Amino acid sequence: MIDLRSDTVTKPSTAMLEAMMQAKLGDDVFNEDPTVIELQDKLAQMFNMETGLFCPSGTMCNQIALKVHTVPLDEIICDRLSHIYYYETAGYAANAQCGIRLIDGDQGRITAQQVKENIQADFDWLPVSKLVVVENTCNKGGGVYYDLEELKKISQVCKENNLRLHLDGARFFNALVASGTSLEDYFGLFDSISICLSKGLGAPIGSVLLGSKSFIKRARKVRKAFGGGMRQVGILAAAGIYALENNIAKLKVDHEHAEILASCLSKQSYVQKVITPQTNIVIFDLIPELEVVRFIDYLASKNIKAIQFGPKTIRMVCHLDINREQIIKVCESLDSFSI
Numbered sequence: 170m171i172d173l174r175s176d177t178v179t180k181p182s183t184a185m186l187e188a189m190m191q192a193k194l195g196d197d198v199f200n201e202d203p204t205v206i207e208l209q210d211k212l213a214q215m216f217n218m219e220t221g222l223f224c225p226s227g228t229m230c231n232q233i234a235l236k237v238h239t240v241p242l243d244e245i246i247c248d249r250l251s252h253i254y255y256y257e258t259a260g261y262a263a264n265a266q267c268g269i270r271l272i273d274g275d276q277g278r279i280t281a282q283q284v285k286e287n288i289q290a291d292f293d294w295l296p297v298s299k300l301v302v303v304e305n306t307c308n309k310g311g312g313v314y315y316d317l318e319e320l321k322k323i324s325q326v327c328k329e330n331n332l333r334l335h336l337d338g339a340r341f342f343n344a345l346v347a348s349g350t351s352l353e354d355y356f357g358l359f360d361s362i363s364i365c366l367s368k369g370l371g372a373p374i375g376s377v378l379l380g381s382k383s384f385i386k387r388a389r390k391v392r393k394a395f396g397g398g399m400r401q402v403g404i405l406a407a408a409g410i411y412a413l414e415n416n417i418a419k420l421k422v423d424h425e426h427a428e429i430l431a432s433c434l435s436k437q438s439y440v441q442k443v444i445t446p447q448t449n450i451v452i453f454d455l456i457p458e459l460e461v462v463r464f465i466d467y468l469a470s471k472n473i474k475a476i477q478f479g480p481k482t483i484r485m486v487c488h489l490d491i492n493r494e495q496i497i498k499v500c501e502s503l504d505s506f507s508i
């Protein structure tokens with residue numbers, strides 16, 4: 170099966186499993202798991218943040234960040250396509266008890282000017298603008314990355330207006346590799362960062378939330394309250410360390426594969442539009458006459474899995490467990506489909 174539904178479907182390689190087997194373990198609720206501490210410190214150092222917190226999922230990292238940065242009746246500013254708005258089951262309302270101010274950005278990317286224009290005035294009847302969330306790369310926008318200069322401007326606007334800035338960096342390393350920027354370029358821009366190890370980097374589970382010591386101290390409590398305090402979890406953190414040490418450079422291959430798929434799709438008469446991929450995600454629309462289900466079923470008959478992403482929209486995501494031969498096979502299947 171060629172599974173292009175998501176980059177979360179990867180299975181740990183033998184070498185990663187070996188690293189997991191060798192992990193030194195302790196009880197992480199007591200903050201005594203040496204491998205978890207190593208992973209948290211490693212990422213904190215990479216991103217020049219004070220410290221980190223290992224969490225089971227990117228969603229939990231984001232939800233903790235929303236809750237720690239805000240108090241009830243505050244408002245969060247983000248793009249309309251953001252994961253925190255679209256795919257976290259309105260957790261911002263349930264967990265942080267905040268409102269959300271949605272911006273119509275460019276494929277999921279907002280600008281500093283838009284942030285400025287969406288800060289609430291100081292009236293009793295308005296929520297308090299407290300937190301801005303940027304997603305880099307933006308999943309629903311087609312995996313596009315932010316222009317570094319715009320991020321710097323957004324960060325500046327946040328600092329000038331007493332707003333916190335959280336980066337949903339579930340696929341930050343894809344952005345880094347594709348944009349040719351370096352980690353140092355992002356130092357000092359964000360109050361908190363969420364990094365997923367279980368997407369393009371190929372770990373089976375795990376995300377790390379980064380921030381100041383005081384932020385993470387509070388985040389530890391919130392994680393516990395969410396049921397996310399884990400015990401001998403170094404076995405999973407070891408997979409994360411392995412992923413950081415071995416799989417970042419490989420993301421480039423996924424980006425090349427996405428380009429090949431997009432170029433093949435754009436030649437097909439049954440495809441209306443393809444978003445030009447910048448990283449590993451390919452999003453495309455079918456022509457109105459073609460039912461998405463019929464096309465997905467056709468792909469399934471060729472042992473290919475893709476995911477419906479809208480009424481006429483499909484997403485394919487390239488990842489570590491997809492090789493060039495499989496991409497060529499997908500292209501052959503796309504070429505032989507007729508409506």
Ligand SMILES: Cc1ncc(COP(=O)(O)O)c(C=O)c1O
Pocket residue numbers: 225226227228229231252304306307308337339340365367376
């Ligand atoms: C941009 C973004 N943020 C956060 C998440 C949440 O990650 P998880 O599935 O680990 O909860 C995802 C998942 O796909 C994502 O695409």
